[in-house]
Amino acid sequence: EVQLVESGGGSVQPGGSLRLSCAASGFIFRSYWMYWVRQARGKGLVWVSRINNDGSGTSYADSVKGRFTISRDNAKNTLYLQMNSLRGEDTAVYYCGRGTPGDLDVWGQGTTVTVSS
Amino acid sequence: DVVMTQSPLSLPVTLGQPASFPCRSSQSLVNSDGDTYLHWFQQRPGQSPRRLLYKVSNRDSGVPDRFSGSGSGTDFTLKISRVEAEDVGVYYCMQGTHWPPTFGGGTKLEIQ
Numbered sequence: 251e252v253q254l255v256e257s258g259g260g261s262v263q264p265g266g267s268l269r270l271s272c273a274a275s276g277f278i279f280r281s282y283w284m285y286w287v288r289q290a291r292g293k294g295l296v297w298v299s300r301i302n303n304d305g306s307g308t309s310y311a312d313s314v315k316g317r318f319t320i321s322r323d324n325a326k327n328t329l330y331l332q333m334n335s336l337r338g339e340d341t342a343v344y345y346c347g348r349g350t351p352g353d354l355d356v357w358g359q360g361t362t363v364t365v366s367s
Numbered sequence: 368d369v370v371m372t373q374s375p376l377s378l379p380v381t382l383g384q385p386a387s388f389p390c391r392s393s394q395s396l397v398n399s400d401g402d403t404y405l406h407w408f409q410q411r412p413g414q415s416p417r418r419l420l421y422k423v424s425n426r427d428s429g430v431p432d433r434f435s436g437s438g439s440g441t442d443f444t445l446k447i448s449r450v451e452a453e454d455v456g457v458y459y460c461m462q463g464t465h466w467p468p469t470f471g472g473g474t475k476l477e478i479q
């Protein structure tokens with residue numbers, strides 16, 4: 251069974267840092283692009299970042315560029331999102347997703363990030 | 368960025384009746400490879416999104432055939448032929464043709 255399990259969410263003060271992880275199983279992890287998408291409470295879905303199969307290519311939404319870093323460890327079948335200089339507007343459920351260029355077919359269950367003083 | 372517009376925000380439907388979810392993009396979603404990267408996702412209450420349809424009209428494994436997708440260029444529609452109680456949730460369209468990928472704001476299906 252294809253599965254993505256996020257972890258690492260929590261509560262942090264503005265300016266703080268968190269590192270999210272996404273453990274993948276049931277498929278050949280190194281064959282897929284991976285994505286992070288977030289959703290503020292009661293709001294819609296917003297793409298945050300993506301990384302290609304081997305980790306050589308990454309992209310970020312303007313709202314997180316310079317503060318967030320996406321990475322992957324294909325030996326551990328794990329995706330990461332290092333989030334620094336967190337702001338209140340980063341408060342959301344963060345989902346990891348499996349995909350290809352232009353598509354996202356499997357989502358994790360999400361991990362909640364709360365940024366508040 | 369490509370803007371994806373979905374309306375209405377809420378769609379009340381009687382059980383057993385059809386439902387239609389329009390989605391419009393600010394640019395054509397036909398890719399240089401000839402494919403159209405327009406996908407539909409369902410998010411049931413308290414759950415993560417699940418892809419229903421990819422590239423306009425292709426159903427994902429396990430998706431009932433009462434779900435169908437159509438459209439081209441900038442106008443697309445998800446249809447449910449006969450709404451069931453388990454269909455309650457928010458439906459999002461997403462385009463992957465142009466970078467960055469963008470989602471519509473979603474339409475909430477409610478049973479009336």
